[in-house]
Structure formats: structure tokens, C-alpha cells
Amino acid sequence: MLKVYVKMYVQSTEEDTARYPALDQMTDNPFHLREDHSNDSSMLNVADGILSDEQFYIISLFMIYLSQIINICAIIANSLSIAVFVKLGFSETSNISLTALAVCDFTLAVIYTWCNLCFWLTYHNVHLPFHSANVSYLTGCAQFPFLSSTIAWITAFISFERCLCIIVPLKVRRFITPRSTFAAILLIILITFCPSFFTYISYKFVWAFNSYLNRTILNTNPVNSEFAILLEKIFLVICGVIQPLVAFSIVLICTLLLVIQLRKISSWRMSVTSAKSQRVQPKENPASSSSAAEARISQKEERLVRMVVAIATIFIVSYIPTCISLLCHVVFDELNMFGVYRRLSIVSAHITSLGQPISGSVNILIYYKMASKFRSVFRRLVRLDRQKQKRNELE
Template sequence: MNAIALANTGYVQRFGKSTTQTTSVTMERAIEENSSIRPILSAEVHLALTAFLSYAYLFVGTLGVVTNVLIILTYSKLGFSETINISYFFLAISDLCSSVIRSWGAMCYVFVVMKTSLPFDPSSVSVTTGFYPSQGFEKTTAFITAFIALERCLCVQFPLHVKTIVTKRKTVVSIVVIFLFGFLPSNLIHIVYPLKWVFSPSKNRTILAMVPLETPLQHIIQRALLAYYSTVLNFSALIAVWICTIFLAVGLKRKAGIRKENLVNPSNGTSDKQKERRVIKTVFLLAITYLACSLPLSATMLVPQFEPEFVPTRGLARISLVCVMFSLLMTQLNSSTNLFIFLHMGSKFRRTCFALFIK
């Protein structure tokens, strides 16, 4: 699992062991080497929980791959005459990439649990190919969600000028910039944690493993990436979505008042207003789902500020790892539920999606 792999990196730094020595053992064995670990969770319970969460990742990740492929195909059929369709399309691409990488990270930990003989070390390989890339795409998803909510807020606040404020070109450029700031920095991890072919004494053969650079640059980049993704992007996206969601809630209330007025004085634009309300409600559900799935991770990130032992390399390592894995599972669940929201709220999307299965 990616959280386990990240913790393995922490143990390499804490105990001062080489990669070929430490990453060839399981996370639980590394925990046992630390005498300061508090036995709140037994080793058996800890391994059972992490194994269960890893298989849950595989299920949720597979669901995310299937659902986001369907969203991409459906919006490709619907076209991109509206800017909101472009945003939904790129949101699905980001969620698809996150689901694929998270599933790979979970599979790596399953390999560790099963003790499968492979030509690479799963627990260390998943750090650079699983944990950091998935963080990049998850934060990209967060900011695209915030952008979609902001776009709808502008539609509510400036209905007569939104067509000039939010254009197709501006939408594409904005989302590309989000991808650049969300995903590209995660690739810096390949500089300080490159994958190399090394000899493993325990396996008596050469395997592909993560070999960290023993330089001050390694610690600087790693801490910068963790701070960037865990604090800066995580909480800024959360705050942005919260603010836009509040404005959307106000907008929904305002639209409800307009609806009552239209029942007394019907006009030719009633169908357009109903369509706009459905779009706002869809974006509102997307934002609420993101907030609900992101709160556990944000809370887990804040706990070490009050309890320093609540980290994967200190006394509450087992509890910390299980909480991190559950929180990451919730963020992955966010990438797997959008299809059901679109099917529930959009009749046109529903017809087009079902038509994919009908010749």
C-alpha cells in the first residue's frame, strides 16, 4: 500500500539503513524494530487491517477506472459545446489516472503480504510510482472540483456576463494550469528516490528497488513535496471548495425563489432555468462528495500537530498507518462516485451513457 511504502521511506531515514536492507522486509517487521511503538494495535490486527484496506483499494480503484472510462466516453459523445462538459471531462481524466495509480499502489502491498517473488521490491517501488503520482492527480481533482464550483458561482452571481467570463479557451487553459501545478511537482521524487537495479542479499538476485540519494537535497525535496501536497494544496483546495459550496447553496436558494416566481408568471425560459438548476445541483453534489471524502485525510494530517507520536515512524505508528490508509481510501472513493451523480442528475447524460451498451 502507498501509505506503507511512504512509511518505509521514513524508516530508512530514521534507522539509517540502506534501501536494499530495509525495503526487503515488510512494514510490520520495520515497526517491530522500533522499541518505542505503543502496542495499541497488535501486529496481527494491524496486518489484518492493512491487508483488508489494500484489497478495498483494489475494489474501489477498479470501480473508479470503470466509472471514469464511462464518463469520458459519454462526454465524448455529448460533445463540448458547453464549458461545464469540458471541466467534467478533464475531471474524469484526473480521477481515472488517480484510480489506476492507487490500484497499482494497493497491488504492491498485496504483493508484500503475499510474499510474491518479483523482479522488483514492491514496497519501495510504490513510493515513486504510486504514492507521489497519485497525490498529484488527487490534488488536481480537488482543484478541478473547486474550479467547477467557482464557474457555477460565477453563473449565479453574473448570469448575464458569464459567457464572456468563462469561455472554452479560458476553461482549457485553467485546467491545464491545474494539471501542471497539481501533477508535475510529484515527478521531482524521481530525482531523490530513483529506481535502480540492486543486488538483494535476502533474495540472492538483482531486483529493481528505490535507492535514495544520500544528500541534503533528498531531505529538502521530500519535505517540500510532503508540505506542498499534504498542507498547501490539500487545505487550499479544501477551503476553496468550501467557499464555493457555500455560494452554491445560496445560489440554490435563490434559484428556488425564482422557480416559485415562474410558477405564477411562466415564461419561455423556464426549461433553461430548470436545466441550470440541475447543473448547479450536480456541481453541489460533486463538491459535497469531495468535502466528505477529504475531511478524514485533512483530520489525519492535523492530528500530529497535537500528538507528535501520531506518525508512521513513531510511537503510534500502527494507528497512524491504518488511519492514513483509511483516509486515502476515502479520497479514492471520491474518484469513483461521480458517474452515479451524473446518472442521477442528468437525463441526457443518462441516455447517452446507456446508449453505449446498445447497438
């Protein structure tokens, strides 16, 4: 059955130019396997030798199905996280940052789901009133690097904020307030995600008549403007390559500092506990009660820092393939969606796109495990406590 699908797909790709007459003038059709825009025949042979038609089809289709499952899990997980944080309120700065992170993860998962659906329709040659592969670029794929940059910088801001709260706790509380945190998150979104709309300067939607379907379909065409192309490349390099790598470096450095500081706090607490156990206090006085309150506060802060470290660690692990892919796309000119190695580029994009939805899906488990308030509100939200109470009554 799979071989029949492969043969149908290869035959359909040879007929793409006849079905979509606007495509033979366009260079933004990465799924047109028989077409190449390179003048170097040797490079073409090397590219064809990396992935055959059958290998490309099988790998791409498998990655689409796998990615779609992960994206659905990410949508559900981040929807629950947003609902819990809304119920918790935004009096604490950490709730604002984590809510913004959940919203961005949710948005990215929705866009991934839409693009995977469009890719699936392209692979199976489903006739629609729009060219699914090309339309998905402007309605989703073009926002990937910018939204990834936004998630990276929000994670960097969360790590940097916790790092300051541990190193200079008295000074940082003066200027890190809910209002300033909200302003910082809004500024990050404006700087990192809003430039994605400059993509619509280089491309535009067009209605083109399709002779094969005998009807007009929605398609995309590049704008023949050197300034628009240059502007898109500049913003793509800045927001899609430089900014994520800088944010990744900040997260890595702050996570290392937090881990070092946590070890110092743990060793200090162990020494204090051992010193107190050697002496017996007959009665609790106000001084000891105040010190106990301070200990409780520090433990709460420590739990929050441990949660941030866990989130940052998962982000670092999941973002390493994306960083490698970005660097490879910068070094190798033909490794892109419209170059000689477009098949390899598409497969690598499918693989690296799994990292952030997985990270967004796992975050809710970290919140549930390490945040007691989140856990209690989450259990009330999904009515786990009521079900547990009913089971106890039945027993």
C-alpha cells in the same frame, strides 16, 4: 488459517534484512515491523502497544481487499464517464471540467490498484525481481498527495465557475469559454501534479544483489543530498497539504453560496408561478413565449448547478478524513510512513484512501440522474435503449 498467515508474516518480517541487505541502511521500509529508527525506547513501546502484529496484518489486509474492490468500480465508472463526455463533445465548458475530473479520478484509481497489489505482494512475501513495497512508492504512492491536490482544485474550479455563472451570469460568459476553461484545467495540472516528479530527485532506482534470492532485484535508495530532501519536503507540504486544504475551503464556500442562491431561485420561481396561476391569458404572445424560453434556460442552469452541488458535497464528505489525516501528519512528527507510529500511519492511509475512489465511483450516478444528455448518451453507449426496445417487442 488466518493465524497461520499471521505467523508466516511475522517470521518473514524478521528475515527481511537477510533477504534484502540494502534495507538495513534504508529508512523507507514501513513494512519491516521489527525495525525502528527512533532512539526513544518509551516511544517504541507506545507504538507497539497501539497495534500488534496480528491486528496490523488483519486490518491492513482487509483494507487492501476493500480498497481494491472500490478502485475497480471507480476505474469502470470513470471510463464510462470519459467515453460519454467525449461523445457529448466539448462545446460546453462544464463537459471539459467534468472530463478532466473523471480522468484524474481514473488515474488515481489505477495508481491505487497498483499500490494495493504491491502491498498485497509484500504482506504475502511473494518473491519478485523487485522489492514491491519500495518500488511502489516511486511508481505510485509518491503521486498520491499531488494527484489528490489536482482533483481538489479541479472540483474547486467547477464550483467557482458555477458560482460565478449564478451570481454574475452576463459578465462571466465573456471570459469563461471552452478555450479558457481548457487553459485553466491545464494550469491546475501543471501547478499541482507536475511537482510530484521532484520526488525522483530524493530517491532513485537501483539494482541490488539479494543473497537470499541469489539474484539482482530492483530496489530504491534515498539520495544523500540535503538539498534534494529539503526540496521534496517543501513541495510535499505545499502541494500535498496547503493546496488541498485551500481547495477544500474554496469548494466548501462555493457550495454554501450555490445552495443559498438555489433557494433564492426556487422561492422566486414559486412566487412567479403562483402569480401567473391567478391570471388567465387567452392567447400566447411573443413576449410570453420569450419568457418561457428564458424559464427553460434558467431551469437547465439550475439542474447543472444542482449537479455541481451534489458533486461538491460528495467531495467534501469524502475529503474530510483526508484533511484530518493531513493535519495530524503535520502536527505529529512521528506519524508518518517512516516514523515511530508507522503502523498507525499505514492503517490511516488505507482508510483515507477510500474516500476519493468512492467519490469517483458515485459521480457517474449523479451525472446519470441529473443530466438528461449524459443519460441518453450513456444508455446508447451501453445499449440499454436497444435492450428495452427488444423487451417491448417481445411483450
